[in-house]
Amino acid sequence: MDYKKQSWENPHVSLNLRHFSGDPADVIKLLKREIVGAIHKNQITSQKQIEIYSAIYNALNLYKDLTVMPGADYDTDSTYLSSAIKNFNEDFSFLAQKYNTPENPNCIQAYARIKSPIKYMEKVIQKINEYLTEGRDLKYFNESMRDVIGIRFIITPPKFNLANPIEEKEAESQFFYDVFYDLMKYRGINNPDDEELTAGDYRFLDVNTRYDKTKLQRIKERPEREGFSPVVLDELKSMKLFIPSSRPKFMEHIDRKVKDYFAYPKYMLYQALHVCVIPDYAYEMEHLDVPSGIIPPATQNYAMEYQFRTYESDLHAEKGKASHSESYKPHEKEDYHRLLVPFYIDFDQPGEREESQHNPDGEQYRQFRKSPNELSLRSFGESYTKFYGHPFEERFGLPFKKLGGLFTREEIDGILARRLKIAYEGGSYIVVPNQDKICFPSDNIGIYLRQKGEKQSPIEHLDELGASDCIIHVYSDTKGEVFSKYERPKTPIKVFTIRKISPPTRRKKRDDSREI
Numbered sequence: 001m002d003y004k005k006q007s008w009e010n011p012h013v014s015l016n017l018r019h020f021s022g023d024p025a026d027v028i029k030l031l032k033r034e035i036v037g038a039i040h041k042n043q044i045t046s047q048k049q050i051e052i053y054s055a056i057y058n059a060l061n062l063y064k065d066l067t068v069m070p071g072a073d074y075d076t077d078s079t080y081l082s083s084a085i086k087n088f089n090e091d092f093s094f095l096a097q098k099y100n101t102p103e104n105p106n107c108i109q110a111y112a113r114i115k116s117p118i119k120y121m122e123k124v125i126q127k128i129n130e131y132l133t134e135g136r137d138l139k140y141f142n143e144s145m146r147d148v149i150g151i152r153f154i155i156t157p158p159k160f161n162l163a164n165p166i167e168e169k170e171a172e173s174q175f176f177y178d179v180f181y182d183l184m185k186y187r188g189i190n191n192p193d194d195e196e197l198t199a200g201d202y203r204f205l206d207v208n209t210r211y212d213k214t215k216l217q218r219i220k221e222r223p224e225r226e227g228f229s230p231v232v233l234d235e236l237k238s239m240k241l242f243i244p245s246s247r248p249k250f251m252e253h254i255d256r257k258v259k260d261y262f263a264y265p266k267y268m269l270y271q272a273l274h275v276c277v278i279p280d281y282a283y284e285m286e287h288l289d290v291p292s293g294i295i296p297p298a299t300q301n302y303a304m305e306y307q308f309r310t311y312e313s314d315l316h317a318e319k320g321k322a323s324h325s326e327s328y329k330p331h332e333k334e335d336y337h338r339l340l341v342p343f344y345i346d347f348d349q350p351g352e353r354e355e356s357q358h359n360p361d362g363e364q365y366r367q368f369r370k371s372p373n374e375l376s377l378r379s380f381g382e383s384y385t386k387f388y389g390h391p392f393e394e395r396f397g398l399p400f401k402k403l404g405g406l407f408t409r410e411e412i413d414g415i416l417a418r419r420l421k422i423a424y425e426g427g428s429y430i431v432v433p434n435q436d437k438i439c440f441p442s443d444n445i446g447i448y449l450r451q452k453g454e455k456q457s458p459i460e461h462l463d464e465l466g467a468s469d470c471i472i473h474v475y476s477d478t479k480g481e482v483f484s485k486y487e488r489p490k491t492p493i494k495v496f497t498i499r500k501i502s503p504p505t506r507r508k509k510r511d512d513s514r515e516i
Contacts, residue, residue, distance in 0.1 A: 006125060008052055008132070012043040015056070015125060017118045017339050021417035024117045024339060025068075028060050039293040052128060054295035055141035059124045061288045066148045066302060067114050067343075069377060080302060081114075081149065081377070083281045085345055087200070088112055088151050088375050094186055095153070096373070099179060104158045108179070112151040112345035112375060118337065120148065136211050139298035146205065146276040147305040151345070155179050156311040172310075173244035176262070180273050180308045181250055187277065189254055202277035204257040205303060216256055220264050241269060241312055262313070271313035275306045336395065338416045341387050344378045380416070397422040398429070407431060 003016040013034045020027040035053050038044045044053055066080050088110065095108040115123070127144045130136070157172035181189075188201035197203060208215045247263050259274035282302040290296045309317060381392040381400020392400045396415060403412050411431045414420035420431040 006129065008049065008128075010038060010044050010049060010053065012038040012041075013053065015121060017121050018337060021338055021419070022413055025064065027117060027339065028064055032057055032060050036291050036293060050293075051138045051295060052132075055128060055131075055138040055297075056124060057294050058142055058290070058297045059120075059145055061290070062142050062145055062302070063117070063120055063148060065285065065288060066304075078281070080282065080285050084149055084279065084304060085112075085375060085377060087279060088345065090200070091151070091153075091183055091186075092373070092375065095179060095183055098182070101158075104156065107156050107158065109154040109156075110151060110347075110375060111154070112149070114343040114345070115148050115150075116342040117339040119340070119342070120145075134211060137298070139295060140210065142297050143209065143299060143301050146301075146303040150305040150307060152307040152309065152314070153179075153183070154309055154311055154314045169242045170244060170246075173242065173262075174248060176308070176310055177248045177251065177273075181248070181254075183306075184254070184275065189257065189275075197280040197283070199280055202279050204254075205276040205278065205301070206256050207259055208256060219259055219261070222264050222266060241265075241271060241316060243271075262308075262310075270317055271309065272317065273308040276303050277306065278303050336388070336418065341380065341383050343380070344383045344386050345375050346378050346382075346386070348374060348376060 003018060005016075009015060013031070015031075017027065017031075020030070022030075035044075035057050039050060039053065044050055068079050069081055092108065092110045099107045101107065124145070127141065128138075131138055131141060131144075155176050157175040160168055160171040162168040162171060184204075187204075188197070189204050191197075191201060193203075207219070243265065244263055247260070251258070251260065257275060262271045262273050265271050278301055285302060287300055378386070379400055384392045384395075384400070388395075398406070403415065406429050407415065411420060415422060415431060418434055421434040423430050423432045
């Protein structure tokens with residue numbers, strides 16, 4: 001659980017989300033409360049620190065605004081995320097109907113994801129440092145957080161059967177650009193920047209920001225500047241990736257809106273086209289209030305990112321040397337953390353298409369069949385399996401979809417945080433303390449921390465007691481109140497858990513013949 005503390009970090013607010021193990025929404029709520037509390041208690045006093053933590057607070061508001069789904073299955077109100085998923089399906093349908101053929105049924109494929117809370121916060125910290133180094137105005141900080149939600153289109157061009165292999169690759173590259181441009185025209189990339197958006201249109205954001213007018217040129221100079229050596233170029237050939245010798249004419253007049261990493265690859269030969277947009281419905285969304293003491297953002301640009309890759313470049317980006325796994329710390333894919341798991345938006349799998357909806361009283365009121373060609377937000381269990389590469393039940397003992405019918409929300413939070421584990425005893429499933437991770441309660445440590453809390457942060461107190469790290473578990477009650485509790489481990493484990501205590505609850509015996 002490596003975490004490099006920044007020189008500007010305030011000791012009363014912990015930005016290391018690896019300290020937390022609750023539901024993402026609850027963790028964000030607690031962190032926002034810590035920031036406001038530190039400002040109101042005059043623990044954050046300098047103007048620069050107020051600006052920094054206001055930018056972080058606004059970034060947390062942004063993440064929550066972008067990623068919330070309707071409150072329940074029977075809640076039909078649109079949110080930014082539900083509207084985005086609807087548009088993603090329209091995008092896929094538009095391209096698939098035009099380009100997918102019996103001869104090339106997978107010409108167009110689509111995937112989407114929501115950045116995990118931990119990776120989001122790490123990017124926030126990285127961007128804060130950039131803003132401080134370059135002297136940027138932190139009121140515009142949210143303009144940099146453009147890729148919380150991203151959709152990726154994978155394009156497999158048809159074979160043109162040209163005799164010259166180079167000409168064949170050039171034709172495939174032209175096809176790749178054409179598909180990209182088709183969808184961008186569909187969403188209004190050629191509309192004037194000051195034109196009022198109509199339904200389904202997007203505002204396309206410039207590559208060069210208000211502070212960096214040379215970013216587009218730096219993208220084009222990257223291969224030469226980063227020095228693609230003969231060894232690297234030989235690698236490129238062996239991976240069957242291809243850099244086109246020319247680009248279509250239509251790219252010239254939209255260059256300032258597109259990061260063309262296809263013609264100008266990034267380090268490790270990452271190839272793709274990136275476009276960031278603000279959809280029309282973003283301007284109709286209600287924004288979360290900013291409390292007193294927090295400097296409000298200057299703009300409310302709720303953006304998302306489109307990526308286009310060829311099949312070969314996607315394979316290289318997802319599983320090759322340009323993969324995100326290279327950017328993760330070596331232990332992260334082995335050391336599970338709930339807040340490290342991104343949420344995926346993916347196509348339904350066979351057997352998942354029939355679902356029953358229930359009202360709050362538990363009565364079934366609607367049944368429907370999902371389309372196998374419909375993108376939808378995947379559950380935590382499905383996202384876990386996709387991210388870690390093994391089934392959810394392999395680590396937790398039961399499929400994710402079984403947990404809701406067996407345990408309370410608090411117990412599920414404990415299971416996902418690995419403070420609790422599932423046991424089968426006397427014909428029923430129960431949760432019991434996970435001895436490797438659990439920290440048993442002690443009133444003495446709680447009193448000690450409360451007494452010392454005026455001068456030092458809880459994290460520092462735990463460090464004094466010999467903890468190398470700390471995990472804080474939080475959750476909300478029905479009124480939205482956040483609870484937490486300081487505890488001391490029974491065994492000499494270098495991990496602390498701070499959580500609200502709930503004794504293990506036995507479940508009624510169940511029929512052993514029931515399928516698990």
